[in-house]
Amino acid sequence: MNPPTTTWLRRTLLAAGAALFLLPLVWMLTTSLKPAEQAASGRVTLLPWPITNGVPDFGAGIGERLTEAARQGAANYDAVWSDPSITFPIYLRNTLIVAALSVVGMTLSSAIVAYGLSRIRWRGRGMVLASVLVTMMIPFPVLMAPLYIVFRELGWIGSLKPLWVPAWFGGAFNIFLLRQFYMGLPRELDEAARIDGLGHWGTFWRVIVPLSRPALAVVALFHFIYVWNDFLAPLIFLTHREDFTLALGLQLYQSKAGLTPWNLLMAASSLVFLPVLILFLLAQRAFVQGVAAEGVKG
Amino acid sequence: MTSPTRPSLRTRLRRSPEAAGLLWVAPWLIGGAVFMFLPMLLSLWYSLTDYPLLKPPAYVGLANYRELGSDDRFWLVVRNTAAYAAVSIPLMTLLSLVLAAMLTPRMQRSAPGFWRTDRPERLALVAVFIPTLVPMVAAAMLWMWLFNARSGLINTALSWVGLRGPSWLEEPGWALPALVITGLWGIGQGVVIYVAALREVPTQLYEAAEIDGMGPVRRWAFVTLPMISPVILFNVITLTIGAVQVFAMPYILFRNERGQKAAGDFYNLYLYDAAFVYQRMGYASAMAWIQLLVVLGLTGLMLWMSRRLVHYRVG
Structure with missing residues (x-):
């Protein structure tokens, strides 16, 4: 049976809505492929026109315009990437260092804590779980001033440590997500492991971790994106420009040059966004399931 | 000395589930103490002091709180933040629910052909979700350009x-409408959560409602809404905490010449200025x-008010 007319009406509306959500991103990408004057001209078009004799050739065909987009795009991205005053390669390196250290620490420690909150029965477990839940409601800005003082006393201000060391102690959201997942695994698994002579560590490492790979991947993915996108913590804790992350560097790029043309700003924005987009498209299913698990089972 | 009938303290500790449990949650307890509990206590103490960052804190009693009471900028940011929350949260919730309802058709998942399944809807859901992945700084620059x-x-x-x-x-x-629009663009997470919740509503309930002669609107009001009300509550609380915290977007959109x-x-723009620009840690x-x-008060209030409105499934 083919879908009825109402389905098609609904789908037409949906298509328009979906297009509206994607349009800003399409505009970001196309702006980044144009020369500055054409980007700022206010003309709504996806591709740039090639320049002949100093003026845009509005009669150019689609092929020529695609070539021009590739040429101009390459020039724009190169201008951003090799801008000597802003050093995006170094920001990328810093972001990857922080992300790698932070993601490994966050995933491992959250899994360990979640194990203690789900696979071991002990008095006090409920109270610790409650502390995890309450913590989820504390906004980061509430902590930022005193955390700055704590990190200063530890001598971490001016290094990357404030951005990744805390991750090694677990995150409330991720602990809760994994705990919910572990609660759903049958208890017989632990008993079988015990009969095989495994202690808690062996059970965790050889039974629980292999079974929870999808959930661990969700935690790692979400935390990677969180670190990649985070702006406020780097803004507060990073003092040297050579320690900046991409998000902070992007803001510096935007603020220092009030006259930076839009095509370059959009090229820089696309550059920071594209890795996240590619990661998402590769792991789409995990993403959507992870978000859904947060809300429905939470 | 250990007697053969009584295991040593070490053995008893090792066998006690409490010791094992504590050991496994130790990272959280230590991290929570150092990076949450201690800063919160410190900040409670600092709030009673004059603390210009480079000098030690000096106790001033409730002077900071009194000063806030007559601080025009404080009341301005309170009003603006409250207005943003009051406008954006209902709009975001409404739009998320409408989109989620449109994205959740009752259809077989594995029928032959693309259009007979819910794959078009799944694709549209991905499109709605993608904007939430854009780094806030990039999103803010993009919106500056769109709003130019x-x-x-x-x-x-x-x-x-x-x-x-x-x-x-x-x-x-x-300024406020512009910020609300940027917020609406980022509702994808909520939509995904609502879609997942709608898929879990048992089909028999709709069938029963149809037999009872309910039209689509009443089915939504009397079946769907009650069934997903815990998820709506969770989302509204999340949105509230997010709206009160709004920072990066207005920081970039409005802090330029x-x-x-x-x-x-x-609110948090002022909090940031107070701490790191004026270096008044106490304030x-x-x-x-x-x-x-x-935030805690609003969350508590919502949980309390929702006792009658939210329907929890038994079992």
Whole structure:
């Protein structure tokens, strides 16, 4: 049976809505492929026109315009990437260092804590779980001033440590997500492991971790994106420009040059966004399931 | 000395589930103590002091809180943040629910052909979700460009239908609508959560409602809404905490030579300034504690008010 007319009406509306959500991103990408004057001209078009004799050739065909987009795009991205005053390669390196250290620490420690909150029965477990839940409601800005003082006393201000060391102690959201997942695994698994002579560590490492790979991947993915996108913590804790992350560097790029043309700003924005987009498209299913698990089972 | 009938303290500790449990949650307890509990206590103490960052804190009693009471900028950011929350949360919730309802058809998942399944809906869901992945700084720069008064896409599109768009980020009256629009663009997470919740509503309930002669509107009101009400509550609380915290977007949109200074000023922008620009850690800590109490109070209030409105499934 083919879908009825109402389905098609609904789908037409949906298509328009979906297009509206994607349009800003399409505009970001196309702006980044144009020369500055054409980007700022206010003309709504996806591709740039090639320049002949100093003026845009509005009669150019689609092929020529695609070539021009590739040429101009390459020039724009190169201008951003090799801008000597802003050093995006170094920001990328810093972001990857922080992300790698932070993601490994966050995933491992959250899994360990979640194990203690789900696979071991002990008095006090409920109270610790409650502390995890309450913590989820504390906004980061509430902590930022005193955390700055704590990190200063530890001598971490001016290094990357404030951005990744805390991750090694677990995150409330991720602990809760994994705990919910572990609660759903049958208890017989632990008993079988015990009969095989495994202690808690062996059970965790050889039974629980292999079974929870999808959930661990969700935690790692979400935390990677969180670190990649985070702006406020780097803004507060990073003092040297050579320690900046991409998000902070992007803001510096935007603020220092009030006259930076839009095509370059959009090229820089696309550059920071594209890795996240590619990661998402590769792991789409995990993403959507992870978000859904947060809300429905939470 | 250990007797053969009584295991040593070490063995007993090792066998006790409490010791094992504590050991496994130790990372959280230590991290929570150092990076949460200690800073919160410190900030409560700092809020009672004058603490100019480079000098030690000096006790001043409730002076910071009293000063906040007569601080015009404090009340301005409170009003702006409250207005943003009050406007954006209902709009975001409504739009998320409408989109989620449209994205959740009752259809077989594995019928042959693309259009007979819900795959078109799944694709649209991905499109709605993608904007939530854009780093806030990149999103803010993109919106600055879209809102650009002269050659931005929004005002260009408005000019096609004969409207002259405002200078979104520079006129006092348009700062809030602009920020709300950027917020609406990022509702994807909520939509995904609602779609998942709608898929879990048992089909038999709809069938029963249809037999009872309920139309689509009443089915939504009497079946769907009650069934997903816990998820709505969770989302509204998340949105509230997010709206109170809004920072990066207004920081970039309005903190430039032409941006709207007063209408674009929000609670955490002031908190940031107080702590790291004016370096008044005591004053900033007082603001932080007020924010924490407001967030906890609002969450508690919503949980309390929802007791009658939210339906929890048994079992």
